[in-house]
Amino acid sequence: MNIFDLTIIGGGASGLMASLSASDHGSKVLILEKNNRVGKKILVTGNGRCNYTNVLLKKDDFNRPDFVENIFNQFGPAETIDYFENLGILPKVEDEGKTYPLSEQASTFLDIFLYEIEKRNISVELEQEVTKIAKNNGHFVLTTKDGKKYYTKKLILSTGGKSMSLTGSDGSGYELAHVLGHKTTEVFPALVKLRLDSPHLKHLSGVKINSRVDLLLGEEIMQSETGDILFANYGISGPTILELSRKANELMNKNKKPCIRIILIQSVSKAKIIERFNQFKDKEISQSLVGLINKRFISVLLKESGIDKSNILVKDINKSQLFKLIDLLYDWRIQVVGSLGFEDSQVTAGGIDLSLIDNLTLESKIHNGLYFTGEVLDIDGRCGGYNLQWAWSSGYVAGKYASLSDRND
Ligand SMILES: Cc1cc2nc3c(=O)[nH]c(=O)nc-3n(C[C@H](O)[C@H](O)[C@H](O)COP(=O)(O)OP(=O)(O)OC[C@H]3O[C@@H](n4cnc5c(N)ncnc54)[C@H](O)[C@@H]3O)c2cc1C
Structure with missing residues (x-):
């Protein structure tokens, strides 16, 4: 032997x-x-x-x-x-x-x-x-x-x-x-892409932005990362998301329901955005957002804030919808429902x-x-x-x- x-x-x-x-x-x-x-x-x-x-x-x-x-x-x-x-x-x-x-x-x-x-x-x-x-x-x-x-x-x-x-x-x-x-x-699985529950994924697939993203459980920030985010038809990926994925999976394993919060606008104050809408009150709402965020987000954020007509003039939008839209630019939440699993991790x-x-x-x-x-x-x-x-x-x-x-x- x-x-x-x-x-x-x-x-x-x-x-x-x-x-x-x-x-x-x-x-x-x-x-x-x-x-x-x-x-x-x-x-x-x-x-x-x-x-x-x-x-x-x-x-x-x-x-x-x-x-x-x-x-x-x-x-x-x-x-x-x-x-x-x-x-x-x-x-x-x-x-x-x-x-x-x-x-x-x-x-x-x-x-x-x-x-x-x-x-x-x-x-x-x-x-x-x-x-x-x-x-x-x-x-x-x-x-x-x-x-x-x-x-x-x-x-x-x-x-x-x-x-x-x-x-x-x-x-x-x-x-x-x-x-x-x-x-x-x-x-x-950790360092893995996340699945999200959103009807807009198909439309957003392929969009890449650089932004802050928080992992939230209720109102509590569990983790926060800044960097590239990439949308896909299953959900979201990119270095920031990979970093958050461990905590997200850990929470889901405990039957918790985390969501991600995307902060689309970081460098401009809310006051400035309100000023912008005043300045562009005679523009169509979709046009007023051009130059502020990636164009592919426009129709998504309008739907999320309950504004069904993209050609409505800013001055004709009901105040609560307009404020909802402004809030979404700083706090857009999407529920995490899973990950791509071990094979992708x-x-x-x-x-x-x-x-x-x-x-x-x-x-x-x-x-x-x-x-x-x-x-x-x-x-x-x-x-x-x-x-x-x-x-x-x-x-x-x-x-x-x-x-x-x-x-x-
Ligand atoms: C796509 C991808 C990209 C990555 N990129 C990076 C990176 O850039 N930087 C970084 O730091 N990390 C990266 N990682 C992580 C890193 O590769 C792993 O953490 C590291 O390889 C783990 O090394 P290990 O020796 O523990 O396991 P492994 O490298 O997985 O090796 C395990 C080995 O054991 C063998 N084996 C398993 N079971 C048996 C058995 N029963 N009998 C005989 N042999 C067996 C397997 O065939 C395998 O060869 C990446 C991982 C992936 C999947």
Whole structure:
């Protein structure tokens, strides 16, 4: 029986990083990957450019700030940039700290990983989906879908979350962890487009604006973001919406009914808008709005404020309707009814419960020699390089400790 020193299940971002780190720290490593190639998801990150870290990263950009802080203190964005630079990848820092490879190609990461894997003699077995893990005489026994068995002293579970399952991450890691006694928190899609309940979506589909958008529950602002918003026939997307989506899904999971509030006009006071309507009182209402908001919103806002004729003169509109229209420019609410789900999401919120994971080494508190990395854990971050940074950091740390420690059950 051939017992490996260290096996990593999952050759995604965090598993690949763990393999290099473990090899840096002296381990002989085996990666088991269910796909016919490693790193499939890396290729689609950052619209093919791979936003691999964020130089402005703060612990509060994550759902579990104190937990991630311990890991980032050991291997954060600066160490990551240095690490990849040593392997040949130069960084290109863009707006809001988002960092890409200078080549602007996500495939650069894969090229580098494949090169390093070969150079370091890391073994990779493709099309090996692990379906069962058991503990036997101090080592782990891994069984694959086609019945093959692997024996290993140390094990790193790097199977990812449930987002975009065609890249391989289908949530199977949660089941594997359950069997070993670990629990998962509720998992749901985050960084995902939202479905809205509005009769105007078809008309607005394709409209892009830059604006503030709040997530409201009743009158309470749950989260506020400013940036690009894109309307689509199902609802709404864009960086601001992706950021709000985690909270929106969390609320909907609790049977709450959040809505989004779009603030179409930010830089002009209400008094100024009232003045404008006075100035244009002899104009048709639709004409009076031209130059103030995107033209596609005009008929929508008129309908929402109960003004059925777009050619009615401003001076002939009943006051309450006109004030409703003015209010809508600053406070337009649309109910959120869902999201596009795991398949469309960039990250999975929730995952393996952190209370049974050591926050310095990422080792299981139940089984010595078992480690976790990346999205399979109950960690998710904002959009902008944060989730890959978590993958690199957790991969590095787990790979290191799995190689340093020689404890066994
Ligand atoms: C479209 C898209 C764009 C994104 N863009 C960015 C970005 O620009 N910046 C950023 O920071 N983050 C981005 N992310 C998020 C980021 O890619 C993930 O957070 C990160 O890849 C997670 O790494 P991981 O190693 O935990 O999981 P994954 O990268 O998902 O890897 C898991 C691996 O495990 C394998 N696996 C699963 N189960 C088994 C099993 N039972 N047996 C064997 N193998 C198994 C899978 O096939 C897969 O290869 C993006 C995500 C998506 C979907």
